[in-house]
Amino acid sequence: xxxxxxxxxxxxxxxxxxxxxxxxxxxxxxxxxxxxxxxxxxxxxxxxxxxxxxxxxxxxxxxxxxxxxxxxxxxxxxxxxxxxxxxxxxxxxxxxxxxxxxxxxxxxxxxxxxxxxxxxxxxxxxxxxxxxxxxxxxxxxxxxxxxxxxxxxxxxxxxxxxxxxxxxxxxxxxxxxxxxxxxxxxxxxxxxxxxxxxxxxxxxxxxxxxxxxxxxxxxxxxxxxxxxxxxxxxxxxxxxxxxxxxxxxxxxxxxxxxxxxxxxxxxxxxxxxxxxxxxxxxxxxxxxxxxxxxxxxxxxxxxxxxxxxxxxxxxxxxxxxxxxxxxxxxxxxxxxxxxxxxxxxxxxxxxxxxxxxxxxxxxxxxxxxxxxxxxxxxxxxxxxxxxxxxxxxxxxxxxxxxxxxxxxxxxxxxxxxxxxxxxxxxxxxxxxxxxxxxxxxxxxxxxxxxxxxxxxxxxxxxxxxxxx
Numbered sequence: 001x002x003x004x005x006x007x008x009x010x011x012x013x014x015x016x017x018x019x020x021x022x023x024x025x026x027x028x029x030x031x032x033x034x035x036x037x038x039x040x041x042x043x044x045x046x047x048x049x050x051x052x053x054x055x056x057x058x059x060x061x062x063x064x065x066x067x068x069x070x071x072x073x074x075x076x077x078x079x080x081x082x083x084x085x086x087x088x089x090x091x092x093x094x095x096x097x098x099x100x101x102x103x104x105x106x107x108x109x110x111x112x113x114x115x116x117x118x119x120x121x122x123x124x125x126x127x128x129x130x131x132x133x134x135x136x137x138x139x140x141x142x143x144x145x146x147x148x149x150x151x152x153x154x155x156x157x158x159x160x161x162x163x164x165x166x167x168x169x170x171x172x173x174x175x176x177x178x179x180x181x182x183x184x185x186x187x188x189x190x191x192x193x194x195x196x197x198x199x200x201x202x203x204x205x206x207x208x209x210x211x212x213x214x215x216x217x218x219x220x221x222x223x224x225x226x227x228x229x230x231x232x233x234x235x236x237x238x239x240x241x242x243x244x245x246x247x248x249x250x251x252x253x254x255x256x257x258x259x260x261x262x263x264x265x266x267x268x269x270x271x272x273x274x275x276x277x278x279x280x281x282x283x284x285x286x287x288x289x290x291x292x293x294x295x296x297x298x299x300x301x302x303x304x305x306x307x308x309x310x311x312x313x314x315x316x317x318x319x320x321x322x323x324x325x326x327x328x329x330x331x332x333x334x335x336x337x338x339x340x341x342x343x344x345x346x347x348x349x350x351x352x353x354x355x356x357x358x359x360x361x362x363x364x365x366x367x368x369x370x371x372x373x374x375x376x377x378x379x380x381x382x383x384x385x386x387x388x389x390x391x392x393x394x395x396x397x398x399x400x401x402x403x404x405x406x407x408x409x410x411x412x413x414x415x416x417x418x419x420x421x422x423x424x425x426x427x428x429x430x431x432x433x434x435x436x437x438x439x440x441x442x443x444x445x446x447x448x449x450x451x452x453x454x455x456x457x458x459x460x461x462x463x464x465x466x467x468x
């Protein structure tokens with residue numbers, strides 16, 4: 001068990017609110033809070049998981065009325081004695097109480113330190129700790145369900161199950177090498193080891209297959225809005241956001257830089273990137289914007305390709321399409337309030353199809369839209385959800401890999417198990433088997449934090465918000 005000092009932090013958001021909460025955790029939490037709280041009950045005499053109304057006082061000076069909640073370790077979030085002080089949500093009152101606690105020897109918590117203590121105290125593993133921030137940051141029902149799933153320990157349970165199987169065989173081989181009379185490494189056992197190692201590899205492969213969708217659930221669908229100048233990209237961004245976020249004029253080249261915003265469309269979180277119009281230009285500033293637009297295309301999960309519905313497909317359009325190789329593309333024929341739809345032969349469907357095939361795009365869909373009237377938005381919403389998410393998936397039960405750290409560890413574990421299978425096929429000695437089995441075991445341990453290096457753990461918790 002680790003030893004720690006007593007920490008405090010404001011657990012609610014900055015600014016004025018009805019309620020402001022200060023959390024205090026550590027070995028002296030009860031004793032120090034007892035010195036500043038005046039109520040019908042003393043904090044030191046209160047039972048765990050009870051509340052009391054009173055005042056927070058600095059000597060004879062009353063700072064604010066408060067409700068205090070006492071939670072005694074180890075059955076608390078941090079596994080330590082914890083006091084929550086519920087005040088009125090004025091910033092000045094909260095600051096005064098924080099100063100009072102610090103003056104009595106309490107230290108202001110670092111970002112994520114409460115959750116870090118829960119991890120160090122053994123209450124949660126690293127996957128659950130990371131899920132805490134995912135729940136806080138979730139902006140769609142899908143991402144929230146996935147985060148709650150991980151917070152409940154489903155990823156941890158799967159990883160622990162994998163490690164137990166690996167550890168069993170490692171221990172058996174080591175025991176057989178030390179005591180060959182009682183533990184036999186015969187051909188029958190090697191066949192059993194091969195079968196179970198292959199089963200473990202398949203389970204890891206299944207987890208890895210969820211990583212791309214898991215990343216999208218957590219980070220959003222990176223969506224680049226592209227097209228030549230003055231086709232309505234910024235107007236489309238404003239329509240999707242429901243606000244005038246981007247400057248819109250009839251002057252070509254108004255957008256000189258990329259503009260990023262997040263929006264929930266049909267339960268899918270889109271990370272929208274409005275790009276500069278792509279064209280040849282002698283303007284150095286505009287060229288920087290064009291280069292950034294091309295970079296955005298390369299890293300995007302989805303391309304919203306805007307075309308002017310009042311004009312035929314031009315060379316500039318075709319050059320942009322040529323740069324969309326391997327991408328999922330939704331073609332938005334804009335200005336449909338002027339030109340009814342693609343069937344009007346303003347943009348020839350065959351010409352567009354040939355350009356897409358020549359570019360070898362992953363897939364493309366065409367929607368007639370109007371950034372002015374909102375036409376096509378319902379169709380776009382339904383299409384995006386269908387492209388990236390399956391309606392058959394139960395997000396409350398499916399285990400998703402949502403972080404690159406987890407994916408990398410699983411890939412190392414898979415490669416280690418493949419080496420075990422190769423060694424078995426080659427008839428190599430058991431020493432080679434245990435080396436790779438333990439490599440897989442330790443790599444999986446990184447996911448739940450059992451073999452995680454301290455500096456990486458510190459980095460993970462430093463990304464948390466203050467007071468959590």
